[in-house]
Amino acid sequence: MGYPIIKNKEGLEFLCSSKIEKINKVRHFFSTRINSDDEFNNFSLNAFNEDKKEKIKINYEKILKSAEMNEKCFVYLKQIHGNNFYVVDDKNYKDIIGKEGDALITSSKNIAVGVLTADCVPVLLCDYENNVIAAVHAGWRGTYQNITSIVIDYMIKEMGCCEKTIIAAIGPSIGPCCFEVSFDTAQKFTFVHEKNKKYYVDLWQENINQILKYGIPKSNIDMFKLCTYCNRDMFFSYRRDNGTNGRIGAFIQLV
Numbered sequence: 604m605g606y607p608i609i610k611n612k613e614g615l616e617f618l619c620s621s622k623i624e625k626i627n628k629v630r631h632f633f634s635t636r637i638n639s640d641d642e643f644n645n646f647s648l649n650a651f652n653e654d655k656k657e658k659i660k661i662n663y664e665k666i667l668k669s670a671e672m673n674e675k676c677f678v679y680l681k682q683i684h685g686n687n688f689y690v691v692d693d694k695n696y697k698d699i700i701g702k703e704g705d706a707l708i709t710s711s712k713n714i715a716v717g718v719l720t721a722d723c724v725p726v727l728l729c730d731y732e733n734n735v736i737a738a739v740h741a742g743w744r745g746t747y748q749n750i751t752s753i754v755i756d757y758m759i760k761e762m763g764c765c766e767k768t769i770i771a772a773i774g775p776s777i778g779p780c781c782f783e784v785s786f787d788t789a790q791k792f793t794f795v796h797e798k799n800k801k802y803y804v805d806l807w808q809e810n811i812n813q814i815l816k817y818g819i820p821k822s823n824i825d826m827f828k829l830c831t832y833c834n835r836d837m838f839f840s841y842r843r844d845n846g847t848n849g850r851i852g853a854f855i856q857l858v
């Protein structure tokens with residue numbers, strides 16, 4: 604558990620997990636909506652300027668350079684709140700960009716895999732011994748469909764990963780403070796609390812539970828505890844902003 608490292612490079616501010624940061628051969632970032640110049644933000648992927656009502660050009664080069672990633676390729680999916688994932692490699696990466704799914708795994712160098720979120724939980728995973736990384740988009744539907752656990756299961760059974768050397772980071776997302784759900788949705792989850800006859804789900808704990816059940820040590824898990832709804836200055840929130848187009852990106856790459 605721990606507050607993320609905040610980096611500010613090239614005029615872009617982004618967050619890193621202190622646990623993943625220690626691994627030399629892995630680069631990663633969780634972007635924010637913060638900008639240090641006057642532009643709305645060219646670090647938030649798929650951003651939308653709410654003042655000017657226009658789409659912002661996505662500046663991948665700047666993002667990759669800031670996070671010291673190689674610029675070979677940047678893979679993300681058309682996310683559909685399911686539990687489908689793809690294994691990306693040097694040969695197939697171009698075909699996978701934009702396909703429907705919610706998680707990506709790779710053991711190939713220089714491919715950045717990532718997810719885009721605005722309340723849903725971004726989970727980055729890496730096995731530092733066996734050189735496998737993954738990015739998972741886990742909203743409540745994906746979490747309910749065990750997407751994080753499905754990805755870890757595949758990493759261990761099919762890609763030679765070991766539970767002791769997998770590191771996980773749970774990025775900024777809607778917290779148990781703000782994620783109110785219906786009674787019916789609450790019934791689907793374990794980590795639920797009731798306050799003034801309203802039900803709140805803790806998607807962070809739900810995903811941590813999916814990670815722990817594989818025997819990954821608690822000390823290998825980094826949970827930011829940053830709520831996208833509470834922190835308006837830093838993050839987009841789909842719920843708070845009535846279905847904003849703004850997203851933060853969570854990307855990881857082996858170098």
Ligand SMILES: [Zn+2]
Nearest residue numbers: 780781830833
């Ligand atoms: Zn909150």
